[in-house]
Amino acid sequence: MRATAAEATVLPAGGHARPDGLADGIARLRRALRRGARVADPENPLAVAQLELLSALVENPASRPGQIAQLLHMRPNTVTTIVNALVAHGMVSRAGADGDRRAVELTATEAGREAVRVWQTTNAGVLHLALSTLTAQQRRALAAAVPALDALARAVDLLADELPHALPAPALSASALPASALPASTLPASALPASTLPASDRLASDAPPPGGTRPDTRNVG
Secondary structure: OOOOHHHHOOOOOOOOOOOOHHHHHHHHHHHHHHHHHHHHOOOOOOOHHHHHHHHHHHHOOOEOHHHHHHHHOOOHHHHHHHHHHHHHOOOEEEEEEOOEEEEEEEEEOHHHHHHHHHHHHHHHHHHHHHHOOOOHHHHHHHHHHHHHHHHHHHHHHHHHHHOOOOOOHHHOOOOOOOHHHOOHHHOOHHHOOHHHOOHHHHHHHHOOOOOOOOOOOOOOO
């Protein structure tokens, strides 16, 4: 039987997730590629979030905003803001959905598809130039790791669909994830909006502390 991402997750002793060399290396590679691409193509007017949304539309044409928000794990209002900017750039078009004219479908225009091609080509060029500076042994090791990295990417995508319930609650602390991503049961009452608390807790939580007003705890990231 195939294990789910949650079952396949291995935690160190004590049940708390900690950064390791692989996670740190992937994060540094991601930052380096972004920086390298910006240096290689300083005239690119699009932000990474805009390019990632465009890439998702190239791979999933005629998607609805809600589908893109779920795919990229973005808030719907964030998707709307990015789409509005891309429409203004002529890189995304809106159209009524077949069978439901009230719904909107998004498609990358030819200008949008070209922006994605340029971005991918720039990233590939930076990566291959960097690879050329490594030893033959290092290049062989990286080539051999490609299937494992591809499997890892799919596993992370699956895990993202299962969060916040994929890991035991103690492994997901407020310092690791925004409070909105944590089950309410794992948060102290002081960190929860009053509307999510039992009535018995709501009155106490709404009372200002002695000598001042109650701090705003609604901004949970």
